[in-house]
Amino acid sequence: MNQARSFFRFFIPLLLFILPAFPAKSGDFVFFAEPILGIRNGQVDEYVFLKKCAYDSDKFSELNWKINNEFYGGIRTGFEWGKFFSEFSVSGMLFSKKGLMADSDWMNAALANAEDYQYKTNYSESDNFLSSEYSAGAKIGCTFWLFENDFASLSIKPFAGFTFSAIAFDAKNGTAWYGNYIGTYQAPYNDSENSTTIDFSGMSVISYKRKSYIAWLGFDFAAKLSKKFIARAGFSFSPYLYAESIDTHHQRSLMFGDKTPGCFGAFDWRLSAEYILSGRFSVLLGAEFFFMRVLRGDSYNKSVSSSEYKLDSTSEGGASSHFLDIALSCKIKLSHNHAVSSKTVFR
Template identity: 45%
Template sequence: MKKCLSFLIFAFLSFSTFAVSLDDFSLSIEPIMGIRNGQIDEYVFLKNSRYSDDKLSELNWEIKNEFYMGFKAHSAWKSFFQELSFSFAIPKTSGQMQDSDWLNIEEANQYSYLYKTHYSESDNHLDNDFSFGIKAGYDFKIKNRFNIKPSFYFEYSNIKFTAKGGTCWYGNKKNANTYYAYYDTANRTITKLSGSVIDYKRINYFFWIGSDFSIDLSRNFSLNTGFFFAPYAYVVSYDTHIIRGYEFADLTIDYFSAFKGNLGLSYKIAQRHSISLTAGFFYLKTIIGDSFLKKSGETYYKSTNSTDGGAGAKYFDLTLSYKFKIF
C-alpha cells in the first residue's frame, strides 16, 4: 500500500511538473501562399577597364507573377521562439530575359563608342524557386499589446530560369576594334532564336539579423512589420550559354549587402486560428566576385583572368497565410 501510494504521489508530482512546463511552450503551423514580382540581375565586369564604367554584360531575368506555396512552423518556450519555413514556386513563363553587352569597352580609345552594342530578348521560363529558413529570437512583450522580436536566421534559396527563343539585335563591326550600336538600323544584324538559349541557376546563402514588430489593434486585428539586413551573403551562380556551348560560374560574397522588410495585417478568427496578409520587399545590391568558365562537357571550371561576375536582385511579394495554434 505504501509503495502504491508513493508511486501515485510521484506520478502526480511528475504530471504537475510537466503540466506547468507545458504552459511555457507553444506550437503553431502556418500554411502560406503568395505571388512575387521582380528581377534577378546577372553581370560581367571587366577587371582592368580603361573607363569609369567597367560593365561588359548584363542579363535581367524577370520574375513575373510567380506563384508560390509553403508553410511555417512556430515554436516557443517562454519568450524564446524558433521558426522553420520553406516555400516552393510553380514553374511557369516569367516575363523576359534581357541580355545587354557593351563590347567596345574591351578596347582602348573608344570614348566615343561606349554605347550598348548587343541586345537580345527571350521568353523567360521559371524552372524552380525553392527556399528554406530557420529563425531564432526573443519576444519582448510590452503591456501585453506591443511585441518586439529581435532575431537572427539562416536562409537558403535556389532559383533557376531558362531563356527560350527570342530576337537579337547585334551591332556590326565598324572596324577591327569597334562595334556599331545595337539600335543603329543601318549597321546591325537581327537574328531570330528558337529553342533553349541560356539557362541560369542561382544559389543563395543569407545570414539575417533584425526584428519583427507587432501591435494589437481593436476587433482582433494586429499590425505586423519587420526589418532585416544580411551581415553575410554567399551567392553562387551558374550560367549555361547553350548555343555557344559555354558554361560560366560566379562566386560572389559580400557583407551588409542585402535587405528585406515586410508589412502585414492579421486577424484572429478564434482563439487558435488567425489569418494574415503580408507585403514584403527584398533587395540585394550588386555584389562582385570571381568568375569561372568551361566548355559544355568539360568537368572543371577555369578562372577567367579578365572578368569578374556580379549578382543583384529585387522583388516584391504578397503573401496570404492561415495560422493554427496547436497548443
C-alpha cells in the first residue's frame, strides 16, 4: 500500500510538469494518460457445495466478505491511431474502512433423512479487513462513427480485453453461534437452548485470497453533446474467466483452495461524463458495476503445516462477487498532428 502511494505522489506531479513542453493538437495519433481516484463498495463471496446431496439445495457453506469504502488509485494510458485504439490500466488499494465477514453453514445438508432440518446451523460475524487489492488490464478496439455534424456526434467502440485482479482479506474478532447436535441432526444457530456461542475477540479467524483472470468482449458508446461535454455508456461480458482462491481457517489450522473457471461468468456496466477543459485536459466522473455470477470448480484442502493440497472428493468450491465503483479522473492528451479532425478531439 505504501508503494502504491509513493508511485502516485511521484508520477502524477512529474506528468503534469513535463506536459506543457508538448503541443496539444488533435491529429492522427493521440497518446493519453488518465490518473484515477475512486471509491469501491461491494462483496466477494465463497461457497462450498456438496457433490452428492439429496435435497433441493446442495450449498453447505457460504462466506461473504463485504467491502466498505475502499479508496483506490490508478492510471489508464493508451493511444488512438485513426480508428484503432489500445488501452492499459493499473490500480491498487490506498486504504479501506473495516467491513464485515459473515460465515454461514448448513451442516444438515450432508446428513441422510434430514429433509425437515435444512436450516442454517452455524453462523459467525467478524471484522473484515481488506489487506490488499490490485488489478491490471489491457484492451484493443476500433471506433465507428454512427452520426456526426458540427454540433454533436455518436460513436461506438467495440473492444476485446483482459484483466488480472488480486484481492485479500483478513477476518478478526467477532462471535460465532453453532447449533448443537440433537440426536442425529444439528439445531439452528439461533436456537438459544441448543446452540453454543464462541467469542473470537483478539483472534485471527479466517484469511481469504483470490486471483482472477478475465477475458472481455464489449463496447462503449460515446455521445458528444456539445464541444465541451461527452457522455459515455458501455457494457462488456466475459467469454471466459478463471478464478483461484485460498481460504485459511486459523482456528482450525486448515487451508482450502478452489479453482473456479467459467464461460460468460462476469459482466460489467459503465456510465461516465467528460468535461473538456482544453484540447489537452479534461475531467471525468464515472460509475461502474461489476458482477461475477456463482462459478463452481474443484476444491482442495490441507493442514497449515502440510506442503501439498489434496482434492476433495465430497465437495466443490464456488466463487462470486459484485462491486460498485465511483471514480474521478483527469485525462491528459498528447497529439501528433497530420490532419486536423474533430473526430480525434472527441474520442
